[in-house]
Amino acid sequence: MEANRKRFDPHITWAADYCKHCFICVNICPVKNLKFEGDEMVSLNKCIQCQLCEKYCPDFALEVEPKKAGTKP
């Protein structure tokens, strides 16, 4: 069954049902874009679409849109 995904950032969706609040994503993000407000994932709108949070989330809760070809890093 496909999880209910929330678009909490222009580039990222999050499935609250999959998330166990381990904070790996919060800690691994190189620009500190992610934080929790209570149980809710919040974006500080500075995502550089590196996709590290998606790769390292053990529960596949995050999906980051890949950078489009030709856009600056």
Ligand code: SF4
């Ligand atoms: S894709 Fe990279 S910059 Fe964006 S929230 Fe995830 S870890 Fe941070």
Ligand code: SF4
């Ligand atoms: S890494 Fe995944 S499971 Fe852990 S807090 Fe982030 S979204 Fe939730």
